[in-house]
Amino acid sequence: MRLILALSLRNLLRQKRRNLFLGIAICFGMMILVLAISFSQGLTDTLLNRVVVYIAGHMSIVTMEESNKDRRIIRDKEKFINIVKSNIKDIKKVWESIGVFARVIGNSRADNAIIVGRVADKDFLEYLGQNLVEGNLGDFTSGAVENPVILYSNKAKTLGVKYRDTINARFATITKQQQSVRLNVAAVLRSSNLFEEMAMFVNLKDLKSLVGLKPHETGALYISFKRINNPDHAIREAIKLHKLLKPDVAVIYGEAVNKNRSSNATALGYAGDKESLSIMNKHVSLLSGAMPAEKSENEALVSKNLAADFKLRSGDRITYRYKNKYENLTTENRYRVAGIFNSAGISDRNIILLNERSFYKTYLQNLPADARKYKQAYVPLRRSALYPVFEPEWKLLPRTSTFEAMQLKMRDMTKTKWKGPWLDVRTMYESADFILKLEYALKLVAFTAVLILFFIILIGVLNTLRMTVRERTREIGTMRAIGMQRTDVKYLFIAETVLLTAIACVAGIILSFIVMWVLGLFTINTDSVLSILLVNRRLHFLPTAASIAGNYILIILMAAATAYFPARRASNLSAVTALGHFE
Amino acid sequence: MRLIKIFFTTILLFICLTAGAAPKVSEIVKKMDYLYEQIGDISVRVSIVQNKARQGVKNFGFLYFRRDKTDEFLIVAFAPDTEKGNGYLRVGENFWMYRQNTRTFQHISRDESILGTNAKGGDFEKRKLSDLYKPFTDSGGSEIIAEEMLGKREVYKFTLIAKVNDVTYPKQVYWVQKENYLTLKMQSYSLSDTLMQTAYFPKWTQIEGKYIWIQAIFIDEFEKGNKSIVDLSGISTKQLDPKIFTKAYLENLSK
Numbered sequence: 001m002r003l004i005l006a007l008s009l010r011n012l013l014r015q016k017r018r019n020l021f022l023g024i025a026i027c028f029g030m031m032i033l034v035l036a037i038s039f040s041q042g043l044t045d046t047l048l049n050r051v052v053v054y055i056a057g058h059m060s061i062v063t064m065e066e067s068n069k070d071r072r073i074i075r076d077k078e079k080f081i082n083i084v085k086s087n088i089k090d091i092k093k094v095w096e097s098i099g100v101f102a103r104v105i106g107n108s109r110a111d112n113a114i115i116v117g118r119v120a121d122k123d124f125l126e127y128l129g130q131n132l133v134e135g136n137l138g139d140f141t142s143g144a145v146e147n148p149v150i151l152y153s154n155k156a157k158t159l160g161v162k163y164r165d166t167i168n169a170r171f172a173t174i175t176k177q178q179q180s181v182r183l184n185v186a187a188v189l190r191s192s193n194l195f196e197e198m199a200m201f202v203n204l205k206d207l208k209s210l211v212g213l214k215p216h217e218t219g220a221l222y223i224s225f226k227r228i229n230n231p232d233h234a235i236r237e238a239i240k241l242h243k244l245l246k247p248d249v250a251v252i253y254g255e256a257v258n259k260n261r262s263s264n265a266t267a268l269g270y271a272g273d274k275e276s277l278s279i280m281n282k283h284v285s286l287l288s289g290a291m292p293a294e295k296s297e298n299e300a301l302v303s304k305n306l307a308a309d310f311k312l313r314s315g316d317r318i319t320y321r322y323k324n325k326y327e328n329l330t331t332e333n334r335y336r337v338a339g340i341f342n343s344a345g346i347s348d349r350n351i352i353l354l355n356e357r358s359f360y361k362t363y364l365q366n367l368p369a370d371a372r373k374y375k376q377a378y379v380p381l382r383r384s385a386l387y388p389v390f391e392p393e394w395k396l397l398p399r400t401s402t403f404e405a406m407q408l409k410m411r412d413m414t415k416t417k418w419k420g421p422w423l424d425v426r427t428m429y430e431s432a433d434f435i436l437k438l439e440y441a442l443k444l445v446a447f448t449a450v451l452i453l454f455f456i457i458l459i460g461v462l463n464t465l466r467m468t469v470r471e472r473t474r475e476i477g478t479m480r481a482i483g484m485q486r487t488d489v490k491y492l493f494i495a496e497t498v499l500l501t502a503i504a505c506v507a508g509i510i511l512s513f514i515v516m517w518v519l520g521l522f523t524i525n526t527d528s529v530l531s532i533l534l535v536n537r538r539l540h541f542l543p544t545a546a547s548i549a550g551n552y553i554l555i556i557l558m559a560a561a562t563a564y565f566p567a568r569r570a571s572n573l574s575a576v577t578a579l580g581h582f583e
Numbered sequence: 584m585r586l587i588k589i590f591f592t593t594i595l596l597f598i599c600l601t602a603g604a605a606p607k608v609s610e611i612v613k614k615m616d617y618l619y620e621q622i623g624d625i626s627v628r629v630s631i632v633q634n635k636a637r638q639g640v641k642n643f644g645f646l647y648f649r650r651d652k653t654d655e656f657l658i659v660a661f662a663p664d665t666e667k668g669n670g671y672l673r674v675g676e677n678f679w680m681y682r683q684n685t686r687t688f689q690h691i692s693r694d695e696s697i698l699g700t701n702a703k704g705g706d707f708e709k710r711k712l713s714d715l716y717k718p719f720t721d722s723g724g725s726e727i728i729a730e731e732m733l734g735k736r737e738v739y740k741f742t743l744i745a746k747v748n749d750v751t752y753p754k755q756v757y758w759v760q761k762e763n764y765l766t767l768k769m770q771s772y773s774l775s776d777t778l779m780q781t782a783y784f785p786k787w788t789q790i791e792g793k794y795i796w797i798q799a800i801f802i803d804e805f806e807k808g809n810k811s812i813v814d815l816s817g818i819s820t821k822q823l824d825p826k827i828f829t830k831a832y833l834e835n836l837s838k
Contacts, residue, residue: 068692103806109637110806170805173774175748176694176703180773180805212748212774414690417676 004488008495015468022464023504029457030508030555035515036446037547042540043533047439048428049224050535051195056431057097057222058234059088059241063394063421065364069410073174075367075421076325077218080245084223087244088237092226095119096218098207102171104183104200106159113155113200115169117207128187135163135187140203148186150201156188163188167200173212174219181210190536216326216367234427235401242399242425247392249380250363250420253371254322254331256350258310265306265350266371266378267320269359269391269420276389283385289314289339292355300335301353307340309350314339320352323369331366343386349378359391360419394423403433442533454555458562465497465566476570477578486571493567494560501559505552516541608718608726608741614764616711618794624823625649627795628816630662631700636808643700645670647707648827655828656707658697659836666698668837671707674828678704681830683837688830701801701811703751715750716743730761733768737761752779765794770804778804790820 012019052058061080065071074080077096084094098117103110118124120141128137133153139145149167151159161167167183183202191197208215225233252267270280272294280291287307292299300320302312312318314337321332341353354362371377380387397413400406406426413422429436469476476489523537534540606614631643644662649655659670668683671691679688680695693705718726719742728741738758745753752771759766765787771780786798795818803809826832 066692068694070692070694105806168805170773170779172694176705176751177745177748177753178751178771178773178779180775180777180779411690414692415677 001491004491004495005499007492008499011492011496012500018464018468019500022461023500023507025457025460026501026504026555026559027508027511029454030505030552031512031515032453033450033551033555034509034512034543034548035541036450037551038512038516038541038543039539040443040446041544041547042535042542043442044439045542046533046535046540047435052428052432052435053222053224054195055435056426056428057095058225058428059223059238060097060426060431061221061223061241061245062424062426063220064413064424065360065419065421067414067416067418067422069414071174072219073213073364073421074218074221075216075364077216077221080221083244084221084241088223088241090225090233090237092224093123094221094223096204096220097222098204098211098213098219099199100171100207100211102169102200104159104170105168106156106161107165108160109158111155111158112198113151113169114198115149115171115207116199116201117204118201119204128189131189131191133188133190135185137187139184139186140201145184145186147181147183147202147206149183150187150189151185152189152191152197152199154191154197155200156185161185171211173210175212177212179210179212214326235429238425238427239399242396245396245423245425247394247396247423249387249390250359250393251371251377251379252322252363252368253374253377254320254368256306256310256352257319257321258312258316261310263306263309263350264374264376265320265352267300267322267352267354267359268378268380269354269356269363270301270389271391272356279386279389284341284343287340287342289337292338292358294355295357296338296355297358297361298333298335299338299355299358301339301341302337303346303349303351303353304340304342305348306350306352307337312337312340318352322366325367325369329366331362331368333362346378346380346386351378356391356419363391364421391420394421397422397424399425400430403430406430454558458558461497461501461559462562462566465493465563468496469493469566469570472570473573473578476573477575480573480575480578490564490567490571493570494563497559497563497567498556501556505555509548509552513543516543605728605730605739608728608743609713611728611739611741611759611764612713612716612718612743615759615766616713618764620711621649621709621793621795621820622651623820624651625818625820626823627818630814630816631702632812632814633700634808634810634812636806643698645698648823649707649709650823650825650828651709653825653828654709657828657833658707659833660698669698670833670837671697671704672828672830672833673704673707679830681833681837686834705749706751712743715745715747716755717746718742719744719754731758733758733760736767738767763794766796780804788818790818 048058061074061084062072063074065073081094085091096117099114102113102115104113125137125141128140128150135150140148140150156162159167163185165185167185168180169183170178170180173179183200205215208218213219250269254265254267255262256265270276286301287304289301292301300318302318306312310318316337317334318337319332319334321330323330335352335354335358372379380390395418397409400409409424479489519539520541522539524534524539525537626646626648629645629647633641633643635641642662643660643666645658645660648657654675656673657670660666660668670681672679672681672688678691678693680691681688691704693703693708695704696702697704697707720726726741728739731738731740738760740756740758742754742756753774754772754776756770756772757766758768766784768784769782770778771782773779781802781804783800783802784796784798785800786796787794788797795815797815797818799813801811801813
C-alpha cells in the first residue's frame with residue numbers, strides 16, 4: 001500500500017501542470033462548498049437565534065382572552081414559568097414578551113415603532129454595551145430617569161432625537177384604551193439589521209404598568225433554547241409542554257357574607273353552551289328562581305345549603321369575597337340571587353354558580369388564591385357528572401405545526417366568543433413561519449448552486465482520468481509486465497485521484513476561511529429586507545468542524561467513486577494489449 | 584295661616600334658586616342618551632376626509648345600515664377604490680370582515696380598524712353614554728359642571744370618566760348646548776391624562792324626535808396636523824329588509 005501511495009504521489013508530481021489545474025478546480029469547488037455551507041449555517045443562526053427568537057421565541061406560551069387573538073394576557077406568569085423550567089429541557093431563557101405598536105413623535109417628525117419591554121439583565125446590558133452609539137446606560141437602569149427609552153440610530157435620526165431628548169408615544173393598553181407617555185432617550189444603539197430598527201426598549205416594569213398589566217401578569221412567555229441546531233427539539237418540547245398544560249376546573253374559594261354573617265363558600269363558573277346547559281338541566285334542579293341570562297352580570301345561583309344557612313330567597317343580594325393570589329388583596333363582589341339550586345352530591349356544600357361572563361370577569365381580573373389548598377373548598381372531581389359544565393382555568397388550543405394551521409385554529413377560536421382564556425403552545429415553525437420559509441428557500445438556492453458546480457467539476461475529473469489512462473496505457477502494460485497485480489493498478493489510479501482531491505480540498509478549506517475573513521471585513525449598508533440576514537451589517541458565516549469534515553469526506557468518496565471506473569478500465573488491460581498500444 | 588305663608592315662601596324661594604342652577608351631569612347624560620338614541624332601523628351614507636400630516640388627504644366612503652332591535656349592522660365601502668366592495672357585518676356577537684378580492688369572510692374583533700380609518704368596530708355598536716361613563720366628581724363627591732360660552736352658544740361643560748375599561752378614552756370633556764343638549768365639542772384624554780383628540784359637532788339634524796350629528800370634525804391633538812371630517816348624508820329611518828344583515832347580501836352588494 002505504501003508503494004502504491006508513493007507511486008501515486010510521484011505520478012501526481014510527474015504531471016504537474018495537469019494536476020495543478022485539476023487541483024485548482026477541486027480546490028475552488030471545495031472553497032465554494034465551505035463558503036456556501038458556512039453562509040447557510042450563518043443564515044440559520046441569524047434567523048433562528050437572532051431574529052426568530054425575538055419575534056416568537058423558539059417556543060412560546062400565549063393566552064388570549066375573550067376569544068380575541070390580540071388580547072394576550074397571561075394572568076399567572078409564575079405558574080407557567082415554573083412548569084416550563086421544571087419540565088422543558090435545554091432552556092437558555094424564559095422571558096416575558098410585551099411589545100406594543102406605537103405612534104412616536106420626536107423633534108422632527110412622527111413614525112411608527114414597536115415599544116418592547118426589557119429587563120436590564122446581564123445579557124441585555126452586554127448587548128447594549130456592545131452597540132452603544134451615545135447615551136448613558138445608567139439612565140436606563142438607575143430609576144432616576146422617568147420612562148427611559150433606548151432606540152436605534154436610524155429611528156433616532158428619523159425622529160430627530162438624541163440622548164436626553166424626549167419622545168411622545170401613543171399606544172393602546174391591553175383593554176384598548178388610549179395611553180400616551182413621554183419617553184426620555186437614555187441611549188442610542190447601532191443596529192445590526194433592519195428588523196431591529198423598529199424596536200424601542202423601555203423597562204419591562206414601566207411598560208407593564210403603562211399597558212395596564214399587573215406585576216404577576218404578562219403578555220406572553222417566550223422560551224429560547226441553547227442554540228437551535230435540531231429543529232425537532234422545539235417541536236418535541238412543545239408537544240411535551242402541551243400535554244403538561246391540561247387545565248383543571250377554575251375554582252374560587254372565599255366567603256359569602258350576608259347581614260353581618262359569613263360562611264365559607266366556593267364559587268364556580270358554568271358554561272353557557274347547549275351541551276353544558278343540557279347536563280345542568282339533567283343534574284341540577286332549580287328550587288326557586290331562574291337561570292341567570294347569558295349576558296347578565298352579577299347574578300348567581302346559590303346552593304340549597306348556602307341559601308338555608310343565610311335564609312336567602314331569589315332576588316336577595318349576597319356579598320362574596322375572596323383572597324387574591326397576589327398583592328395580598330381581597331376581592332369583594334355583590335351578586336343578586338337569581339335562583340336556588342339542588343344537585344346530588346354538591347347541594348350540601350356552600351356553592352355559588354356564576355355564568356361565564358360574571359365568573360371570568362372576577363376570576364381573571366382578580367386571580368384567586370389556589371382553592372385546592374383549602375380543605376373546605378369544593379373542587380369538582382373529574383369523574384363528577386357536572387365536571388364538564390364547570391368553567392376551566394383555561395382552554396387548551398390544539399397543537400399545530402404550520403402557520404396556515406395556526407391561522408385556522410385562531411379563526412375557529414374567534415368564532416367561539418368564549419370569555420375565558422385560550423392557551424396556545426407554539427413553536428417558531430408556526431409563529432415565524434415566513435422567516436423559516438425564507439431561510440429554507442435561501443438554503444435550497446445555495447445547495448442547488450453548489451451541486452451544479454460540483455457536478456461540472458466531477459465531469460472534469462472524470463474526463464482527465466480517462467485521458468490519463470489512455471496516455472499511460474503503455475506504462476500500465478510495463479507495470480503489469482513486471483508483476484503488478486490488476487487490483488494494484490486500480491488502486492494506484494484511485495489513490496492518485498484521492499490524494500489530489502484531499503490536498504486540493506485542504507487548500508480549498510484554507511482558502512474559504514481567507515475569503516470568509518475578507519468578506520467579513522466589508523460593511524453592507526442596505527435598508528432592504530435582506531439586511532435581516534446580516535449581523536452588524538456584515539455577512540455572517542458560521543463554519544463548523546463537523547460540517548467541514550463531513551463534506552471533506554463526502555468529496556473524497558465522490559472523487560474515489562468517480563475515479564473507480566477509469567481505474568477499473570486501466571486495470572482490466574492485459575500487459576500485452578497495453579504494451580502494444582499506440583496513439 | 585302663618586305656617587302656610589312660610590311653606591309657600593320656602594317653595595317660591597327654592598324655585599327661584601334652582602331655576603337658574605345647572606342640572607346634574609348624570610341628568611344631562613341621561614338626556615343626551617335619550618335624545619341621541621336611535622330605536623329601530625337606520626341607513627346612512629358616511630364620507631370621511633382624513634388629512635394626515637406628511638401623507639396628504641384620503642377620502643373614505645361607506646354605507647352604514649343598522650337595526651337596533653336585533654343588534655345588527657352592516658358597513659360596505661364605496662371609496663377609496665382599494666377598499667371598494669369591502670365590508671363589515673355584525674350580527675349579535677359575531678363580527679365579520681368581508682374582503683371583496685378574495686370573496687372571503689373573516690371573524691374579527693371589535694378592536695379592529697374599519698377600512699383603515701381611526702374608527703373601530705366597537706365604535707359602531709349601540710352603547711349608551713351612561714353605561715360607559717360616569718360624571719367626574721370633586722373630593723366631596725359632587726359632580727362638577729360649568730356654564731360657559733362656546734362661541735356664541737351657551738353650553739354646559741362637564742367631564743366624564745370611564746366606568747368600564749373597554750372604551751378608547753378613559754376621560755372625556757363635553758361642551759353640551761344648554762338649549763337642546765346637543766354636544767358641540769368633546770375632548771378625549773388618554774390614561775395618563777394627555778389630551779389626545781378634540782371633536783367638534785357643528786351640524787345636527789332631527790329625525791323623528793331624535794338627534795343625529797351630520798358633520799363631525801376630529802382633530803388629533805397628539806400628532807398635530809392630523810384631522811378627519813366625517814359627513815353623514817342620506818339618513819333614512821325606514822324599516823330595513825332583514826336580508827340586508829346577511830353575508831349573501833354583503834357579497835351581492837360588493838359585486
